[in-house]
Amino acid sequence: MLRLNKLRVCAVDLSPAAIERLNVTFRPYIQSGQLETECDDIVAFLAKRSQTFDLIIGSGIIHHIDKKEWPTLFSALYGGLN
Numbered sequence: 001m002l003r004l005n006k007l008r009v010c011a012v013d014l015s016p017a018a019i020e021r022l023n024v025t026f027r028p029y030i031q032s033g034q035l036e037t038e039c040d041d042i043v044a045f046l047a048k049r050s051q052t053f054d055l056i057i058g059s060g061i062i063h064h065i066d067k068k069e070w071p072t073l074f075s076a077l078y079g080g081l082n
Helices: 016-025 027-031 042-047 067-079
Strands: 009-013 035-039
Touching: 009 016, 016 027, 016 035, 027 035, 042 067
Parallel strands: 009 035
Antiparallel strands: none
């Protein structure tokens, strides 16, 4: 059981199928406003948001990104933190 308590979580994934599964599985949390889902690239997602985050967790993403793009990724992640 997922326990978000007073946390607000935003899940970002490039895969429409992954986002759809999240939308189905965690519908009550989405409806309550505790969970937001976005189908997007994390760098693009962070670039278009004025909101920053207390914590950003990247699970299984770095090995999919070309090493020459790592500075852009890490800069976006750092800039997206409070």
